[in-house]
Amino acid sequence: xxxxxxxxxxxxxxxxxxxxxxxxxxxxxxxxxxxxxxxxxxxxxxxxxxxxxxxxxxxxxxxxxxxxxxxxxxxxxxxxxxxxxxxxxxxxxxxxxxxxxxxxxxxxxxxxxxxxxxxxxxxxxxxxxxxxxxxxxxxxxxxxxxxxxxxxxxxxxxxxxxxxxxxxxxxxxxxxxxxxxxxxxxxxxxxxxxxxxxxxxxxxxxxxxxxxxxxxxxxxxxxxxxxxxxxxxxxxxxxxxxxxxxxxxxxxxxxxxxxxxxxxxxxxxxxxxxxxxxxxxxxxxxxxxxxxxxxxxxxxxxxxxxxxxxxxxxxxxxxxxxxxxxxxxxxxxxxxxxxxxxxx
Amino acid sequence: xxxxxxxxxxxxxxxxxxxxxxxxxxxxxxxxxxxxxxxxxxxxxxxxxxxxxxxxxxxxxxxxxxxxxxxxxxxxxxxxxxxxxxxxxxxxxxxxxxxxxxxxxxxxxxxxxxxxxxxxxxxxxxxxxxxxxxxxxxxxxxxxxxxxxxxxxxxxxxxxxxxxxxxxxxxxxxxxxxxxxxxxxxxxxxxxxxxxxxxxxxxxxxxxxxxxxxxxxxxxxxxxxxxxxxxxxxxxxxxxxxxxxxxxxxxxxxxxxxxxxxxxxxxxxxxxxxxxxxxxxxxxxxxxxxxxxxxxxxxxxxxxxxxxxxxxxxxxxxxxxxxxxxxxxxxxxxxxxxxxxxxx
DNA sequence: ACCGAGAGTGACAACGTTGTCTAGGCTCTA
DNA sequence: TAGAGCCTAGACAACGTTGTCACTCTCGGT
Numbered sequence: 001x002x003x004x005x006x007x008x009x010x011x012x013x014x015x016x017x018x019x020x021x022x023x024x025x026x027x028x029x030x031x032x033x034x035x036x037x038x039x040x041x042x043x044x045x046x047x048x049x050x051x052x053x054x055x056x057x058x059x060x061x062x063x064x065x066x067x068x069x070x071x072x073x074x075x076x077x078x079x080x081x082x083x084x085x086x087x088x089x090x091x092x093x094x095x096x097x098x099x100x101x102x103x104x105x106x107x108x109x110x111x112x113x114x115x116x117x118x119x120x121x122x123x124x125x126x127x128x129x130x131x132x133x134x135x136x137x138x139x140x141x142x143x144x145x146x147x148x149x150x151x152x153x154x155x156x157x158x159x160x161x162x163x164x165x166x167x168x169x170x171x172x173x174x175x176x177x178x179x180x181x182x183x184x185x186x187x188x189x190x191x192x193x194x195x196x197x198x199x200x201x202x203x204x205x206x207x208x209x210x211x212x213x214x215x216x217x218x219x220x221x222x223x224x225x226x227x228x229x230x231x232x233x234x235x236x237x238x239x240x241x242x243x244x245x246x247x248x249x250x251x252x253x254x255x256x257x258x259x260x261x262x263x264x265x266x267x268x269x270x271x272x273x274x275x276x277x278x279x280x281x282x283x284x285x286x287x288x289x290x291x292x293x294x295x296x297x298x299x300x301x302x303x304x305x306x307x308x309x310x311x312x313x314x315x316x317x318x319x320x321x322x323x324x325x326x327x328x329x330x331x332x333x334x335x336x337x338x339x340x341x342x343x344x
Numbered sequence: 345x346x347x348x349x350x351x352x353x354x355x356x357x358x359x360x361x362x363x364x365x366x367x368x369x370x371x372x373x374x375x376x377x378x379x380x381x382x383x384x385x386x387x388x389x390x391x392x393x394x395x396x397x398x399x400x401x402x403x404x405x406x407x408x409x410x411x412x413x414x415x416x417x418x419x420x421x422x423x424x425x426x427x428x429x430x431x432x433x434x435x436x437x438x439x440x441x442x443x444x445x446x447x448x449x450x451x452x453x454x455x456x457x458x459x460x461x462x463x464x465x466x467x468x469x470x471x472x473x474x475x476x477x478x479x480x481x482x483x484x485x486x487x488x489x490x491x492x493x494x495x496x497x498x499x500x501x502x503x504x505x506x507x508x509x510x511x512x513x514x515x516x517x518x519x520x521x522x523x524x525x526x527x528x529x530x531x532x533x534x535x536x537x538x539x540x541x542x543x544x545x546x547x548x549x550x551x552x553x554x555x556x557x558x559x560x561x562x563x564x565x566x567x568x569x570x571x572x573x574x575x576x577x578x579x580x581x582x583x584x585x586x587x588x589x590x591x592x593x594x595x596x597x598x599x600x601x602x603x604x605x606x607x608x609x610x611x612x613x614x615x616x617x618x619x620x621x622x623x624x625x626x627x628x629x630x631x632x633x634x635x636x637x638x639x640x641x642x643x644x645x646x647x648x649x650x651x652x653x654x655x656x657x658x659x660x661x662x663x664x665x666x667x668x669x670x671x672x673x674x675x676x677x678x679x680x681x682x683x684x685x686x687x688x
Numbered sequence: 689a690c691c692g693a694g695a696g697t698g699a700c701a702a703c704g705t706t707g708t709c710t711a712g713g714c715t716c717t718a
Numbered sequence: 719t720a721g722a723g724c725c726t727a728g729a730c731a732a733c734g735t736t737g738t739c740a741c742t743c744t745c746g747g748t
Contacts, residue, residue, distance in 0.1 A: 014494045016734055027698035032736060040696060057490025062470040063416065064734035066407045067703050074450070074471075083436040083646075085429050085629070092427035095453060104467060106418070106450045109439060123448060126406040127418075146401025150358045266633060285429070286630045289610060302427075360704055371728035376706060384726060408704035411733050 015056040024052035035060055066128065074098075075312065076124035077107040078117060079135045086259055086282060086301055087135070090157070093305030094133055101313050103130065114138025125152055131312045133157060133305075139200060141166070153315035157308040159202040160325070167315070169308040169326045171299040173203050173281075176330030177210025178217075180279040180297045181255050183332060185218045189253040189277060189342045192220075193244035195228045195237055195265065196257025204229065207257050207281055223249055232257075237264040245276065252342035253277035259284045266290060277340040288335055295338025298331045359400040368396035379404050410472065419656065420468035421451035422461060423479040430603055430626060430645055431479070434501070437649030438477055445657050447474065458482025469496055475656045477501060477649075483544060485510070497659040501652040503546040504669070511659070513652040513670045515643040517547050517625075520674030521554025522561075524623040524641045525599050527676060529562045533597040533621060533686045537570045537588035539581055539609065540601025548573065551601050551625055567593055576601075581608040589620065596686035597621035603628045610634060621684040632679055639682025642675045 017031040024031070026045060033041050034049040041049075052058070066072045077094050079087045095105045106124060110117035117137040121144065124132060131153035139162035148154060148164070156168040184192050194211045197204035208227065215222050225247050228240035241264070244251045254269075254276060256262040262280030269276050280287075283298035307326060361375040368375070370389060377385050378393040385393075396402070410416045421438050423431045439449045450468060454461035461481040465488065468476060475497035483506035492498060492508070500512040528536050538555045541548035552571070559566050569591050572584035585608070588595050598613075598620060600606035606624030613620050624631075627642035651670060 018734080021698095028734095029698055029700095029736080030696085033697090036736085042696070045696080057493065059466065059470055059490070061411075061472060061734055063407055063410045063472050064703090065736075067405075067411055067705085067734080068736045070703080072407065081436065082426075082439060083432040085432060088427040088429060088432050092425065092453065095426060095451075099452070104450055104471070105452060106448055107439075108443070108449060109436065122403065126403055127448070128405060128407050146403070149401065263630065266630075270633060284630075285628075286607065286610075286634070289614060289634055290630070291635055362704080365728095372704095373706080373728055373730095374726085377727090380706085386726070389726080405704055408733090409706075411704080411735085412706045414733080 014061070015058045016061070017058070019056060020049065020052045020058050023056060024048045071130055072128050073102055074104040074106055074127070074129050075131045075133065075309075076121070076127075076129040077105055077133045078110055078120050078124070079107065080112050080137060081109050082107070084260075085284065089302040090135075090305035093302040094309040097306055097309035097313065101316075103313075110135075110137040112137045114140075118143055121147075131155070131316055133308050133312060134161075135159060136161060138162065139202075153312055155308045155312045155315070157304055165323050167308075167311050167323045167325075169304055169311065170328070171203075171304065172327050172329050173206035174210040174213070176297040176299065176332075177207035177255065177257075177281060178214045179210075179330070179332050180281065180295075180338070181211050181214035182218070183295070183334070183338055184253045184255065184277055184279055185214060185220070187253075187277065187339055187341060190220055191223075191226070191249055191251045191253075191342075193226045193228070193241075193251035193254045194257065195240050195244070195254060195261050197229070197232050197261070199229045204257055211255055225249070226251055232260040232264075234260075234264045234267075237261050238268055241265050241268040245272070250344075251276070252344065253279075253340075256280040258282050262294065262296070266294060274343050275340050277338055277342070279338040283333060287333075290337075292337040292340065293335035295335045296333050298333050300328065303328060358405070359402045360405070361402070363400060364393065364396045364402050367400060368392045415474055416472050417446055418448040418450055418471070418473050419475045419477065419653075420465070420471075420473040421449055421477045422454055422464050422468070423451065424456050424481060425453050426451070428604075429628065433646040434479075434649035437646040438653045441650055441653035441657065445660075447657075454479075454481040456481045458484075462487055465491075475499070475660055477652050477656055478505075479503060480505060482506065483546075497656055499652045499656045499659070501648055509667050511652075511655050511667045511669075513648055513655065514672070515547075515648065516671050516673050517550035518554040518557070520641040520643065520676075521551035521599065521601075521625060522558040523554075523674070523676050524625065524639075524682070525555050525558035526562070527639070527678070527682055528597045528599065528621055528623055529558060529564070531597075531621065531683055531685060534564055535567075535570070535593055535595045535597075535686075536564075537572070537585075537595035537598045538601065539572045539584050539588070539598060539605050541573070541576050541605070543573045548601055555599055569593070570595055576604040576608075578604075578608045578611075581605050582612055585609050585612040589616070594688075595620070596688065597623075597684075600624040602626050606638065606640070610638060618687050619684050621682055621686070623682040627677060631677075634681075636681040636684065637679035639679045640677050642677050644672065647672060 017028055021028045021031045031049055034046050075098055077091055098105045108120045110120060114137050125147045134156050135158045136156055141161045141164045144164055154166050156166055160168045196208055199205055212222060230236055254265055256265050259282035265278060280294055280296045283296045287294040287296055361372055365372045365375045375393055378390050419442055421435055442449045452464045458481050469491045478500050479502045480500055485505045485508045488508055498510050500510055504512045525536060540552055543549055556566060574580055598609055600609050603626035609622060624638055624640045627640045631638040631640055
């Protein structure tokens with residue numbers, strides 16, 4: 001009935017505290033008190049207000065509240081790809097911590113694109129999120145300086161921030177990769193290939209460094225042709241793996257730089273006669289059910305997310321001082337594929 | 345230096361348009377015009393404003409903007425568990441559509457708890473999200489009525505809404521399960537077990553119905569002991585599977601009601617001498633690499649999310665009319681485990 | 689009967705932005 | 719040269735909430 005020609009895109013003319021106050025025959029502020037459970041309202045008044053709220057279907061407008069109070073009780077999470085199984089547990093862990101602190105989670109994927117990361121981060125800052133958890137795609141985060149100065153708490157996860165000083169939570173990528181490669185060496189391998197992500201990605205670079213360190217410590221050479229960096233797209237990885245296995249000095253084992261690489265390598269090896277050893281960075285579901293089961297360097301994605309989120313809220317609760325670099329250890333999980341002996 | 349005793353938890357006293365205006369020596373509204381790219385500002389004025397913005401590190405406060413404009417350019421996504429691999433591609437698809445429409449995504453997990461779902465949904469409504477995509481955990485959504493009336497567009501995915509009329513996007517759970525079980529029957533099986541999720545979950549109920557339909561159509565009986573519903577927790581599923589396989593009338597094939605069940609059943613079967621056929625609802629990564637590779641009824645999670653999000657924005661763009669029920673077909677992917685012959 | 693204390697309540701400004709309206713300066717035409 | 723018309727720019731109110739403050743009323747003590 002009061003349906004005018006077209007409400008011209010307002011959110012449906014929701015009732016406000018003013019409407020509730022009018023209906024209950026009380027002042028605006030009294031409604032506010034009831035809604036927020038503040039003291040100083042008689043039971044009778046409270047009841048009248050509650051009835052009016054019920055009758056009108058009133059719901060407090062948190063946008064206005066945020067404007068007035070200055071805090072949004074929400075944090076932003078920027079990650080690389082929501083669909084990547086590695087990030088599922090991580091974002092779930094961040095969400096749980098946020099929930100425990102009464103905050104909502106706003107998130108988005110950067111798709112590994114630095115510009116898109118920046119766009120997303122700034123959009124979140126414009127929403128005035130209280131804090132940010134960022135898995136960086138880019139390597140220059142100076143654009144965040146005004147935000148940091150303005151008090152937006154920020155914690156980087158999985159990869160460090162570039163060119164700014166900020167808290168960061170990492171896995172021990174270097175040590176994990178070194179352990180994994182050393183494991184292969186201990187099982188007799190001398191020619192070991194490495195397939196990893198783009199070199200500009202911190203985790204990829206660290207893992208490569210770990211690979212080289214293990215080889216060097218064992219006094220083994222590293223042929224250029226044994227190292228393949230670049231995309232983790234299946235076809236790229238597939239051809240890289242095939243090249244490693246067919247050159248003049250074919251490798252007898254492969255260290256895979258992350259879960260997506262590992263999976264593709266498993267597919268390549270499955271078509272092969274000759275057994276080739278494999279250790280992958282990142283655990284993944286069903287790794288134990290494959291034949292051979294896949295030996296991995298496991299990092300705890302949930303722990304990574306939980307630690308970062310807790311650090312963030314610690315900051316929001318006023319923790320002062322130096323930025324921290326927290327590094328979580330990794331764990332070698334031997335399952336079979338990493339214990340195969342070398343076969344030429 | 346201007347660091348007062350304690351800024352008492354305001355977000356760091358960020359510069360406002362007023363500050364920018366003062367610094368640039370222009371009026372407040374002129375700054376607003378520049379920030380929003382509105383016409384009617386001379387290049388010279390615009391430059392002065394831009395410089396002031398740069399110098400102060402100004403960033404528009406979207407909370408205030410939202411309050412004034414009435415739309416938040418954000419949508420809420422409530423799902424069951426971010427860490428479940430089924431929901432990764434789904435939420436990623438929703439995010440991409442949101443992004444294409446210039447909206448941010450706020451999300452949370454209900455953890456399959458109806459109360460938590462309601463809490464989350466209402467929190468999102470208080471934020472005045474423009475719309476909601478909900479994978480419901482509960483079966484009574486009347487609490488959403490005031491919101492719907494107020495114009496919050498809502499689309500349910502994967503499972504229908506309870507006791508309210510709303511758009512919904514589903515997979516053909518009934519047909520998919522029927523096809524899968526018929527496939528087993530076509531390969532000679534007569535005693536087929538079903539392991540599924542809690543019966544109150546719509547998808548689980550529909551898939552069970554499909555199972556029964558296929559059996560009935562083939563003139564086969566269904567023993568009570570062949571049907572196990574309840575939790576998808578690995579130990580529950582494990583003992584259910586063991587019971588199916590060891591009773592007086594042991595089954596020769598199992599239909600698994602979702603991806604988590606399938607994975608656990610695969611583990612149980614791996615320890616077994618006797619080959620048991622298996623078809624699972626939901627595809628999952630590496631299903632093709634297991635031995636035998638796992639035959640599944642695949643539903644397209646990304647397509648589910650994309651369809652729902654597009655329907656949502658269609659509504660937000662003013663699409664009137666009846667609520668829709670969109671049902672996406674499933675696809676049988678034979679890989680080996682579903683084609684095993686019965687062995688007693 | 690008077691005063692002070694305290695509890696309940698509401699008027700009002702403020703948060704930072706945008707929409708509306710109006711003022712002033714300019715160009716163009718008659 | 720006056721008037722119409724356009725372009726730029728700013729003053730002001732409004733969005734819905736919360737913090738501050740002041741008012742009224744009741745009650746107890748003297």
